[in-house]
Amino acid sequence: MSETRGLLRDHLRSWGVPALSDTAELLATELLTNALQHTAGGAVLTATLTSGPAHRLRVEVRDSLARRPRAPEPGAVSRALATGEHGTSGRGLILVEALADAWGAQAQEGGKVVWFELDAEEAA
Secondary structure, three states: HHHHHHHHHHHHHHHHOOHHHHHHHHHHHHHHHHHHHHHOOOOEEEEEOOOOOOEEEEEEEOOOOOOOOOOOOHHHHHHHHHOOOOOOOOOHHHHHHHHEEEEEEEEOOEEEEEEEEEEEOOOO
16 A cells, blocks of 8 residues: 555656645545455556646546445534544545545446545645
């Protein structure tokens, strides 16, 4: 995981949006961890930065499990913050929901892709 975080950090720096590093690394690690814990086939992470009016970072994690993740229940983010829950698992998508500007999951042949986007315009 540390190699993946380092590569992502290097790309964000070279793309001129190093301010996205902390959030992007955290969320990418959460999605990768979920994929590796729930599949036997590994995972592939890709990151792209779009230009133009919708200047966004998109990170995708592809894996071999067709089952899509469930979105956190409404209010899960505020409940976790208010109660100070300190569980060691099950909070990855809560973090993605709370910190990403957009996220989702799509079925693909042989598995799925789970993705998140961060607004890069404000970070540039």
